[in-house]
Amino acid sequence: MSLDKKDLQPLGEVFGFPINNESDRAKRYRDNKLCPYNNIVSNCTKNSIEFPLGVCSLNHKDKQVIICPIRFREDWTIISDAANFIFDSKATWTHVGEVRLKDKHGKSAGNIDYVLVSYDDKGRVLNFGSLEVQAVYISGNLTGPFTAYLESPTPKFNWMQAFKYPKPDYLSSSRKRLIPQIIAKGSILKQWNKKQVVALQTSFYNTLPSLPEFDKADSDFAFFLYDLVPDNKTKVLSLKLQRVVYTNFASALEQIAKFEAGSISQFTEMLQKKLDAKRAGSSDIDNLENIVVE
Numbered sequence: 001m002s003l004d005k006k007d008l009q010p011l012g013e014v015f016g017f018p019i020n021n022e023s024d025r026a027k028r029y030r031d032n033k034l035c036p037y038n039n040i041v042s043n044c045t046k047n048s049i050e051f052p053l054g055v056c057s058l059n060h061k062d063k064q065v066i067i068c069p070i071r072f073r074e075d076w077t078i079i080s081d082a083a084n085f086i087f088d089s090k091a092t093w094t095h096v097g098e099v100r101l102k103d104k105h106g107k108s109a110g111n112i113d114y115v116l117v118s119y120d121d122k123g124r125v126l127n128f129g130s131l132e133v134q135a136v137y138i139s140g141n142l143t144g145p146f147t148a149y150l151e152s153p154t155p156k157f158n159w160m161q162a163f164k165y166p167k168p169d170y171l172s173s174s175r176k177r178l179i180p181q182i183i184a185k186g187s188i189l190k191q192w193n194k195k196q197v198v199a200l201q202t203s204f205y206n207t208l209p210s211l212p213e214f215d216k217a218d219s220d221f222a223f224f225l226y227d228l229v230p231d232n233k234t235k236v237l238s239l240k241l242q243r244v245v246y247t248n249f250a251s252a253l254e255q256i257a258k259f260e261a262g263s264i265s266q267f268t269e270m271l272q273k274k275l276d277a278k279r280a281g282s283s284d285i286d287n288l289e290n291i292v293v294e
Contacts, residue, residue, distance in 0.1 A: 009159040010145055010166045012057030012064035012228075013071075013237060015044055020155040021235040030054075030153060038073040046070070055146055057228060057237070058138060058166060064228040064237055065168045066201050069113075069135045074239040078131065078224065081241055082197040083116050085222050086129035091118040095131075101185050109184040129195040132181055136204055137173045140166035170207040179257055190220070190249045199224045202242050209255040211247045219246035 011019055016036040017026035029036060033052055035044040044052040046068055056071040057064040072078050079095050087093055095116045101109045114131040145159040145166070159165075182198070189196055202225045211223075223245040228237040 009149075009157050010059050010142065011055055011149055011157070011159075012059045013055070014146070014149065015054040016056060018064075018230075018235055018237060019149065019153070019157055022155065023235070027153075030150070035070060036074075037070050038076065039070050053143060053146060055142060058136075058142070058168060060168055063203065064230075065203060066135050066226075066228065067138055067168075069133045071135065072133045072199055072226065072239065077239060077241065078133065078199045078226070079114065079116065081224055081244075082114075082129070082131040082199070085197060085216070085219075085224075085244070085246075086116050086195045087118050087127065091127070092120075093118040101188060103188060109188055110181060112185060127194075129197065130185070130189055131197045131199060132185070133199045134173065134178050134181075134204065136201065137169045137177070138166050139169040139172075140164040142166040168203070170204055173204060174208060174256070182253060183257060186221075186249060186253065193220070195219075196221045196249065197224055198222075199226060201225070202227050205245070209258065211245060211255050212251045214246050214248060216244075216246050219248060221249040221252050222246050223252075 009019075015026075015029040015034060017023075017029060028034070033043050033054055035042065035054075037056070039045060043049075044054045046055070047053040056068050057066050059065075066072065083091075083093050083095075093116055095114045097114050099112045099115045101112055103109050112130045113133050116129050116131060117125055118127045119125055141164040144161065148159065149157050178198070178200075186196055198221075200223060205223055205225050216222075224241060225243045225245065226239050227242050229240045230237050
C-alpha cells in the first residue's frame with residue numbers, strides 16, 4: 001500500500017486538538033484525557049472509560065474526517081441548526097437525548113440520538129422532531145499510531161507503517177449504520193408526520209446516491225452537512241455548517257436504500273457454473289463458496 005504524502009500520520013484531533021497545537025490548554029486535555037465537546041462526563045470515553053481512544057477526527061488526504069459522534073456536539077450547533085428546520089422561529093424548545101423508539105408491537109426500533117421538543121408555557125409538549133448524527137467508521141489500525149503519539153507527543157509525529165493504515169470506511173458507515181437507522185426509526189417518524197434531520201460530514205454525504213432536493217417549506221427530511229474548518233492562528237478546528245440538503249423521506253429512502261446492481265452477465269456465468277456442477281453430481285454445499293458474488 002502506498003501512502004499519499006499528505007497522509008504522513010492519521011491523527012486529525014487528539015482529545016480535541018490537532019497535534020500541531022501545543023498550547024497549555026491542548027496539553028492539559030491530552031494529559032487528563034478530557035473531551036471538550038460536551039460528552040456526558042468531562043473525560044473522553046471513546047471505546048473505553050479507562051483507556052479511551054481519544055481521536056476525534058482522522059487525517060485522510062489532508063482532510064479531517066470526524067470519526068467520533070461526540071465531535072458533532074461542539075457548541076451544540078447541530079441542535080440549534082436542526083431546530084431552525086423543525087420548528088418555527090417563535091417556538092420554545094429544548095432537546096433530550098437517547099430516546100427509545102418502539103414500533104406497533106412494542107419492539108425497539110432503536111434510540112433516537114436527539115429529540116427536539118417544543119413546549120408551551122406550562123411545559124406541555126407541542127411538537128417534536130428527530131436529529132440523528134453519524135460519524136464515519138474506520139478500517140485499519142488506529143490504536144497503534146494513537147498510542148505511539150501519546151508516548152511522545154510532538155507536532156512532528158509521523159506514522160508511515162502502511163500495514164492496516166487507518167482510513168475512512170464510508171460504505172460500512174452507510175450500510176451498517178445510517179441506512180438501517182433511517183429505515184427503522186425514520187419510517188415510524190414519517191408515519192407520525194414528524195420532521196427529521198441527519199447530521200453528517202460533507203465527505204460522507206458525497207458517497208451517498210444523489211438525492212432530489214426540495215424547498216425548505218416542502219421538506220420533511222434534511223441532511224445538514226458539516227466540516228471541520230481550520231484556524232491557522234489558534235491551531236484548532238471548528239465545526240461549521242456547509243450546506244443543507246432539503247428533501248423528503250420517501251425520496252431519500254428510495255435512493256439511499258437502493259443497492260446498485262452489479263453485472264448480470266457475471267451473475268449468469270456463476271449460475272451456469274453451479275448448474276453445470278449440479279448436473280455433474282455436485283451438491284450445493286460442495287460449491288458453497290460460489291454463492292457470494294463480488
